[in-house]
Amino acid sequence: MKQGISESEFIALFRTFHQSVKNFVFYKTGDxxxxxxxxQDVFLKxxxxxxxxxxxxxxxLLYTIAxxxxxxxxxxxxxxxxxxxxxxxxxxxxxxxxEAELKEFDARLQKAIADLDEKNRVVFLMNRIDGMTYQExxxxxxxxxxxxxxRMKKAxxxxxxxxxxxx
Numbered sequence: 001m002k003q004g005i006s007e008s009e010f011i012a013l014f015r016t017f018h019q020s021v022k023n024f025v026f027y028k029t030g031d032x033x034x035x036x037x038x039x040q041d042v043f044l045k046x047x048x049x050x051x052x053x054x055x056x057x058x059x060x061l062l063y064t065i066a067x068x069x070x071x072x073x074x075x076x077x078x079x080x081x082x083x084x085x086x087x088x089x090x091x092x093x094x095x096x097x098x099e100a101e102l103k104e105f106d107a108r109l110q111k112a113i114a115d116l117d118e119k120n121r122v123v124f125l126m127n128r129i130d131g132m133t134y135q136e137x138x139x140x141x142x143x144x145x146x147x148x149x150x151r152m153k154k155a156x157x158x159x160x161x162x163x164x165x166x167x
Contacts, residue, residue, distance in 0.1 A: 004051040027125040028070040124155035
């Protein structure tokens with residue numbers, strides 16, 4: 001089996017995975033600027049180890065490096081998610097009361113997502129924001145599909161309980 005990846009293979013991997021790696025780091029950190037920095041560090045470290053990498057394991061290695069770098073950078077810091085850029089404004093035909101309720105619900109939802117256990121939050125956001133299947137998530141973060149299903153169930157149960165309890 002061939003050991004090491006070529007420059008063209010590295011470029012192809014970067015083009016394919018840079019956005020999903022950055023999203024993965026963002027879900028872990030809640031900071032888009034930090035996610036961008038870590039994503040660049042991931043690919044730098046990956047480039048430095050290119051001679052030791054097998055193409056078949058490149059994808060999982062990228063996510064492993066991203067997870068480790070994220071953890072190292074945030075060892076004593078609280079994770080806060082900010083979805084200002086992903087918030088879609090509703091049509092302006094709604095009443096001011098509806099707008100206020102929607103804004104309040106959105107704030108509660110964002111807080112509930114931020115309060116999720118990190119492992120469950122990452123799985124939840126990879127599925128709901130990136131549209132990844134459980135199989136894809138499992139491959140990317142090195143879990144079984146059953147473990148991903150369990151984490152998603154815990155995330156959904158927590159969000160349901162938290163949001164319904166406050167209604």
